[in-house]
Amino acid sequence: LVKQFEGESRDRGSWLGIPDDEFATVKKLITKEEVRVVTLAKLRLRHDMVLWDIGAGSGSISIEADHLLPNGKIFAVERNAECRAFIKQNLQAFNTRNVHLVEGDAPECLEDLPDPDRVFIGGSGGHLWEILEVADRRLPADGRIVLNAITLDTLTAANEFFANAGYRVEVVTINVARTRPLTDYKMFEAYNPVYIISADKQ
Amino acid sequence: LVKQFEGESRDRGSWLGIPDDEFATVKKLITKEEVRVVTLAKLRLRHDMVLWDIGAGSGSISIEADHLLPNGKIFAVERNAECRAFIKQNLQAFNTRNVHLVEGDAPECLEDLPDPDRVFIGGSGGHLWEILEVADRRLPADGRIVLNAITLDTLTAANEFFANAGYRVEVVTINVARTRPLTDYKMFEAYNPVYIISADKQ
Amino acid sequence: LVKQFEGESRDRGSWLGIPDDEFATVKKLITKEEVRVVTLAKLRLRHDMVLWDIGAGSGSISIEADHLLPNGKIFAVERNAECRAFIKQNLQAFNTRNVHLVEGDAPECLEDLPDPDRVFIGGSGGHLWEILEVADRRLPADGRIVLNAITLDTLTAANEFFANAGYRVEVVTINVARTRPLTDYKMFEAYNPVYIISADKQ
Amino acid sequence: LVKQFEGESRDRGSWLGIPDDEFATVKKLITKEEVRVVTLAKLRLRHDMVLWDIGAGSGSISIEADHLLPNGKIFAVERNAECRAFIKQNLQAFNTRNVHLVEGDAPECLEDLPDPDRVFIGGSGGHLWEILEVADRRLPADGRIVLNAITLDTLTAANEFFANAGYRVEVVTINVARTRPLTDYKMFEAYNPVYIISADKQ
Numbered sequence: 001l002v003k004q005f006e007g008e009s010r011d012r013g014s015w016l017g018i019p020d021d022e023f024a025t026v027k028k029l030i031t032k033e034e035v036r037v038v039t040l041a042k043l044r045l046r047h048d049m050v051l052w053d054i055g056a057g058s059g060s061i062s063i064e065a066d067h068l069l070p071n072g073k074i075f076a077v078e079r080n081a082e083c084r085a086f087i088k089q090n091l092q093a094f095n096t097r098n099v100h101l102v103e104g105d106a107p108e109c110l111e112d113l114p115d116p117d118r119v120f121i122g123g124s125g126g127h128l129w130e131i132l133e134v135a136d137r138r139l140p141a142d143g144r145i146v147l148n149a150i151t152l153d154t155l156t157a158a159n160e161f162f163a164n165a166g167y168r169v170e171v172v173t174i175n176v177a178r179t180r181p182l183t184d185y186k187m188f189e190a191y192n193p194v195y196i197i198s199a200d201k202q
Numbered sequence: 203l204v205k206q207f208e209g210e211s212r213d214r215g216s217w218l219g220i221p222d223d224e225f226a227t228v229k230k231l232i233t234k235e236e237v238r239v240v241t242l243a244k245l246r247l248r249h250d251m252v253l254w255d256i257g258a259g260s261g262s263i264s265i266e267a268d269h270l271l272p273n274g275k276i277f278a279v280e281r282n283a284e285c286r287a288f289i290k291q292n293l294q295a296f297n298t299r300n301v302h303l304v305e306g307d308a309p310e311c312l313e314d315l316p317d318p319d320r321v322f323i324g325g326s327g328g329h330l331w332e333i334l335e336v337a338d339r340r341l342p343a344d345g346r347i348v349l350n351a352i353t354l355d356t357l358t359a360a361n362e363f364f365a366n367a368g369y370r371v372e373v374v375t376i377n378v379a380r381t382r383p384l385t386d387y388k389m390f391e392a393y394n395p396v397y398i399i400s401a402d403k404q
Numbered sequence: 405l406v407k408q409f410e411g412e413s414r415d416r417g418s419w420l421g422i423p424d425d426e427f428a429t430v431k432k433l434i435t436k437e438e439v440r441v442v443t444l445a446k447l448r449l450r451h452d453m454v455l456w457d458i459g460a461g462s463g464s465i466s467i468e469a470d471h472l473l474p475n476g477k478i479f480a481v482e483r484n485a486e487c488r489a490f491i492k493q494n495l496q497a498f499n500t501r502n503v504h505l506v507e508g509d510a511p512e513c514l515e516d517l518p519d520p521d522r523v524f525i526g527g528s529g530g531h532l533w534e535i536l537e538v539a540d541r542r543l544p545a546d547g548r549i550v551l552n553a554i555t556l557d558t559l560t561a562a563n564e565f566f567a568n569a570g571y572r573v574e575v576v577t578i579n580v581a582r583t584r585p586l587t588d589y590k591m592f593e594a595y596n597p598v599y600i601i602s603a604d605k606q
Numbered sequence: 607l608v609k610q611f612e613g614e615s616r617d618r619g620s621w622l623g624i625p626d627d628e629f630a631t632v633k634k635l636i637t638k639e640e641v642r643v644v645t646l647a648k649l650r651l652r653h654d655m656v657l658w659d660i661g662a663g664s665g666s667i668s669i670e671a672d673h674l675l676p677n678g679k680i681f682a683v684e685r686n687a688e689c690r691a692f693i694k695q696n697l698q699a700f701n702t703r704n705v706h707l708v709e710g711d712a713p714e715c716l717e718d719l720p721d722p723d724r725v726f727i728g729g730s731g732g733h734l735w736e737i738l739e740v741a742d743r744r745l746p747a748d749g750r751i752v753l754n755a756i757t758l759d760t761l762t763a764a765n766e767f768f769a770n771a772g773y774r775v776e777v778v779t780i781n782v783a784r785t786r787p788l789t790d791y792k793m794f795e796a797y798n799p800v801y802i803i804s805a806d807k808q
Contacts, residue, residue: 016218016270017243034240034374041219041239068218152583152590152777156762159388171388171758172236173799175377175579175781177597179556186361186373186556190594193581193779354575354785354792358560373556375597377579377781379799381758388758392796395577395783420622420674421647438778441647442640445623472622563792575792576640579781590765590777 016040018064024089025058026082031122031148034176035194040064042146042172042198043118047071052116054106054131055123059087059099066096075113077102079125107134119145128154132161139201149195158197167199218242220266226291227260228284233324233350236378237396242266244348244374244400245320249273254318256308256333257325261289261301268298277315279304281327309336321347330356334363341403351397360399369401420444422468428493429462430486435526435552438580439598444468446550446576446602447522451475456520458510458535459527463491463503470500479517481506483529511538523549532558536565543605553599562601571603622646624670630695631664632688637728637754640782641800646670648752648778648804649724653677658722660712660737661729665693665705672702681719683708685731713740725751734760738767745807755801764803773805 020033031039039061045051048071053062056076065074076091076099078084084103091099102109107130119135121128135145145167149155155171162169173195177188222235233241241263247253250273255264258278267276278293278301280286286305293301304311309332321337323330337347347369351357357373364371375397379390424437435443443465449455452475457466460480469478480495480503482488488507495503506513511534523539525532539549549571553559559575566573577599581592626639637645645667651657654677659668662682671680682697682705684690690709697705708715713736725741727734741751751773755761761777768775779801783794 015246015248016239017246033243034376037218037239037243038236041235044217044219046217150591152592152761152765154589155758156765159758159762169388170381171390172378172380173390174236175581175594176374177579177594178374179372185558186371187554188373188375188556188597190579190581190596192594193592352793354559354563354794357556358563361556361560377783377796379781379796389756390758390799392781392783392798394796395794419650419652420643421650437647438644438780441622441643445639445643448621448623450621573792574785575794576782576784577794578640580778582778583776590775592777592779 016064016067018060018094023058023060023063024086024093025060026086029057029083031057031060032176032191035148035174035191035196036060036064038172038174039120039146039148039196040068042196043120044144045069045072045118049117050114051075052110052113052119052135053077054110054119054121055125056087057083057122059090059101061120061122062087062099063090063094063096066094066099069098072098073114074099075102075116076100077104077106077109079103079105107131110134110138115140117143119143121145121147124154128157129161132158136165136201141201143201145199145201147197147199149197150192155195155197158199162197162199166202168202170198172196172198218266218269220262220296225260225262225265226288226295227262228288231259231285233259233262234378234393237350237376237393237398238262238266240374240376241322241348241350241398242270244398245322246346247271247274247320251319252316253277254279254312254315254321254337256312256321256323257327258289259285259324261292261303263322263324264289264301265292265296265298268296268301271300274300275316276301277304278302279306279308279311281305281307309333312336312340317342319345321345323347323349326356330359331363334360334367338367338403343403345403347401347403349399349401351399352394357397357399360401364399364401368404370404371399371401374398374400420468420471422464422498427462427464427467428490428497429464430490433461433487435461435464436580436595439552439578439595439600440464440468442576442578443524443550443552443600444472446600447524448548449473449476449522453521454518455479456514456517456523456539457481458514458523458525459529460491461487461526463494463505465524465526466491466503467494467498467500470498470503473502476502477518478503479506480504481508481510481513483507483509483513511535514538514542519544521547523547525549525551528558532561533565536562536569540569540605545605547605549603549605551601551603553601554596559599559601562603566601566603570606572606573601573603576600576602622670622673624666624700629664629666629669630692630699631666632692635663635689637663637666638782638797641754641780641797641802642666642670644778644780645726645752645754645802646674648802649726650750651675651678651724655723656720657681658716658719658725658741659683660716660725660727661731662693662707663689663728665696665707667726667728668693668705669696669700669702672700672705675704678704679720680705681708682706683710683712683715685709685711713737716740716744721746723749725749727751727753730760734763735767738764738771742771742807747807749807751805751807753803753805755803756798761801761803764805768803768805772808774808776804778802778804
């Protein structure tokens with residue numbers, strides 16, 4: 001009963017743009033609201049696609065993607081047990097339908113998943129290159145991989161991979177600053193910049 | 203026949219994040235893809251809401267909102283005839299269902315529209331304050347107004363209005379730069395910064 | 405002897421761009437290196453000018469200006485005793501020649517100072533408008549006032565003052581992010597954005 | 607006589623921060639005022655140093671450095687004849703004392719120059735790696751190389767070089783937007799982002 005009530009109170013229909021503080025999370029591990037929706041836009045999701053969300057963190061990308069993939073499947077891959085506990089909690093709170101939580105290390109744990117139409121990489125646990133190799137092998141032509149990078153190292157490695165593999169690449173860098181709603185004065189606080197890399201298989 | 207084919211070829215299902223160059227538009231008047239999706243997120247759209255899109259320009263906000271408001275109504279208000287011609291073209295190309303094009307000057311032409319749940323102001327034709335007064339009068343409690351400002355003047359005026367009217371305000375500033383996909387080298391090109399002001403009626 | 409050695413070791417000749425961590429300071433109160441040099445550039449300092457540095461904080465602006473004003477005078481105004489202690493320490497460490505520390509609240513404590521050619525306002529203690537009025541009265545034609553604002557409120561108030569007083573105004577907003585030199589990976593960390601307002605008396 | 611008058615009218619003493627429009631230049635090739643002064647700060651110039659300014663463009667970095675190196679030597683290296691004509695014009699207009707214009711392709715034309723204490727690379731004409739190798743060979747311990755990169759390719763290549771060569775590296779990215787002083791409304795216009803890479807030889 002309580003659960004149903006929670007579900008109702010948080011049912012957002014097709015709402016886009018869930019505020020960061022509605023997710024249970026280790027604070028540092030959430031993709032900020034503004035970056036999250038731009039990432040979703042870059043994923044070019046069609047209603048029936050299969051999405052791999054690798055390094056799912058708090059599950060925020062998978063959860064927002066759930067509404068955009070009513071006939072699709074989302075695999076939220078996370079190797080960290082503490083994060084997985086938060087993901088479970090968030091999946092329940094937001095009543096997702098099509099998100100499957102996958103436990104384990106990428107790329108190994110990707111083997112049993114259905115081939116993806118889209119791959120999002122939010123974290124790679126130091127195995128970026130291997131993950132990209134598997135994603136590339138499993139992705140159909142016209143498939144798309146999107147990465148969020150906060151270090152130059154990830155940005156550089158991803159660009160090198162995609163150049164070698166013949167992908168068409170766009171990099172967007174986003175600097176967001178926001179004022180807090182409940183303060184007397186409006187001071188801008190900056191997020192760290194994020195690079196969103198979108199790569200199309202040719 | 204041709205029209206149907208066009209419709210099919212551009213049917214995006216629930217795709218979010220339409221690339222800028224898919225809209226017919228006076229180039230300078232489009233809200234850039236990344237800013238557009240953040241704006242949509244800030245609008246917190248629920249499936250059955252009424253949205254006023256004031257200063258619709260090329261109609262890109264209305265068109266992307268159409269998928270997020272399957273049971274709602276969107277009024278794209280534009281006083282410029284050339285822009286309206288582009289909007290018509292875009293509505294047709296994207297097969298929107300719930301977007302109504304409104305001809306005329308805001309705030310006058312808003313009188314006959316149903317009360318909004320959400321108001322987006324992308325342009326005000328020099329009548330920002332009057333538009334905000336009408337929006338405020340017609341908006342229910344818990345309604346939300348979102349503005350995109352590219353000048354300090356608009357930002358300042360909007361903040362002053364919302365402070366006087368007792369709204370809860372958040373301002374986000376977004377700096378985006380992107381590389382072009384088809385060039386030999388990856389050079390970042392910056393968009394001009396945009397302020398996205400979100401104001402909740404209390 | 406120790407002091408002389410210290411002086412030698414930190415004597416920077418005409419060095420521009422003192423790293424933030426060379427100043428003794430309450431960390432949050434320093435103008436970051438990159439913003440500081442842009443601020444100095446905007447001040448358009450000539451060798452023999454009189455500069456008021458209002459809300460001097462750690463004294464970093466005054467200290468860097470000291471090399472650019474070998475025949476000038478700099479008045480570092482600070483009402484907070486703790487900050488003044490840091491300023492004293494920094495003035496000594498950097499062997500400044502022309503910086504005078506002024507104790508008290510602006511604008512009152514400005515009365516006894518010589519007329520300025522340039523005014524920098526880094527903090528106003530809630531008396532921005534009154535400080536601008538005094539600065540405006542004491543500034544010669546072709547004088548210049550530069551402000552660093554981190555809130556919309558300060559930005560708006562300053563713009564309003566300068567518009568009323570007929571100044572020619574330029575606003576620059578700067579978003580800086582930097583990697584840390586001694587980490588394994590290069591992650592960008594953002595500073596909060598700063599508005600630098602430069603206003604010329606006509 | 608005319609020349610002397612010109613000299614007087616533009617004599618800036620130790621002014622820092624020359625507005626972009628005071629340089630004769632192909633517009634796209636100037637380092638913007640704000641980025642220029644941050645670059646100068648990162649160069650950590652002491653009064654008697656030798657600076658190589660490679661890919662000098664309009665000469666703006668050399669010209670601003672001239673005041674900071676009263677007892678030093680600056681070599682402005684530029685292979686493009688049109689740019690060199692602008693540099694000559696600018697050196698004369700700003701009455702520089704210590705700037706030497708060097709014609710030719712880097713790294714070849716660097717052979718005959720005195721060893722540098724500081725190297726700035728604003729352009730490399732496709733020979734970045736070779737230029738860095740020569741700069742590294744000629745630079746003393748504690749020497750510093752600063753690069754401005756506007757492409758990911760340059761940023762990546764420079765980081766790779768410095769990592770291999772054991773330099774201590776800091777990367778700063780700067781996003782600047784500014785309003786125009788003489789317009790009715792204040793609209794922010796963005797510069798493209800610039801990466802400033804500072805590398806210390808160990």
